[in-house]
Amino acid sequence: MKQLIIVLLMSLVFFSCKQEKKEPKEELIMYQSSEMAALMNAMYEGNMTIKNKILAGESIGNFPETYLNIHSAVLTDPADRNTSFEAFSKLYIQDMQQVYSGSKDSLKQNFNQAVNSCIACHKTTCTGPIPRIKKLLIK
């Protein structure tokens, strides 16, 4: 019985964090995406758009307030919202706000710093999407 529970828990982790090879559409069909997973995918898309705008020298607009939902969105495993998660999400929001309010000269640097704070949190909780997130970095 204990082993069964462990296997179930492991497959839950697998589903929530090892989806990087699948397209978002496929994921939606395969399993019910958590609020947090949906927010994460939106942040990924949003930041890919910003990356392309920075590379094209276009204006990036305003900080998307929806990103603040990282403080409340329901996780696949609610136990993941621990003190470490809270600390990393605060850091991430600070870095992301700096992208929008900082100087134009340091835009690329500030953007990469925000992406690195995505990666920093993922190293502690959910390593699966890291290779995908690294694609956001501006070289």
Ligand code: HEC
């Ligand atoms: C504070 C920690 C933290 C930060 C910051 C963070 N993530 Fe996540 N991310 C998670 C956790 C935890 C999950 C698993 C969510 C779930 O399954 O409910 C996740 C899931 C994901 C997923 C997979 C979603 C799915 O469909 O399963 C992607 C992609 C992702 N994050 C990208 C990003 C990007 C891009 C950023 C920065 C713009 C970012 N994350 C910032 C913790 C974080």
